[in-house]
Amino acid sequence: MKFHNFILIIVVILFISGCKQSEDNDEKLIDDNLTESNINKTDKQSDGLILFTGDFLYFDNAAVLNTGQTVYGVVVNEKIRQLDSLVQPFKSDPTDMISVGIRGKLIPKAENVEGWDYSIEVEEIVNVYPDEKAEAIVN
Structure with missing residues (x-):
């Protein structure tokens, strides 16, 4: 009977320690998945x-x-005017679109208001990409 209890205690200890290692691995996987799923952050x-x-x-x-994937309205502020001055040299027509990287806040549209579903309030200009062949201009 003592031998049986001893084996049972060993099995329980191994089970508990195995679960602890599994939780650590699950947390790492969750962190990796969060990083991969939020690549825009x-x-x-x-x-x-x-x-x-x-x-x-x-x-x-x-x-x-x-x-x-989505078209966003952009809140016009000083950063947008600065970004516009950075992209102007690369435009051949006033309505040309230039590739950029920006950081900002996503703002949902208020109810009963016309416009884009979401707007971006730009707080930082990251890059301006004049065309696919050119190197980025880092601000």
């Missing part, structure tokens, strides 16, 4: 800003960003 995770890349257009005091 920047390294500065604690500031709440999201990295957006896409084609930017500022025309007639209105701005949009086309990411290829």
Whole structure:
């Protein structure tokens, strides 16, 4: 009977320690999955800003960003005017879209308001990509 209890205690200890190792592995997998699923977030995770890349257009005091999956309205502020001055040399037509990387806050559209479902309030200009062959201009 003592031998049987001893074996039972060993099995329980091994089971508990195996579960602990499994939890550690699960946490690592969850962290890896979160990193992979949130590839649009920047390294500065604690500031709440999201990295957006896409084609930017500022025309007639209105701005949009086309990411290829979604088109966002862009809140016109000083950063947008600065971004517009950076992309102007690469435009051959006022309505040309230039590829950019920006960081900002995603703002949902208020009810009963016309416009894009989401807008971006830009807080940082990351890159301007004049064309696919050129190197990025880092600001």
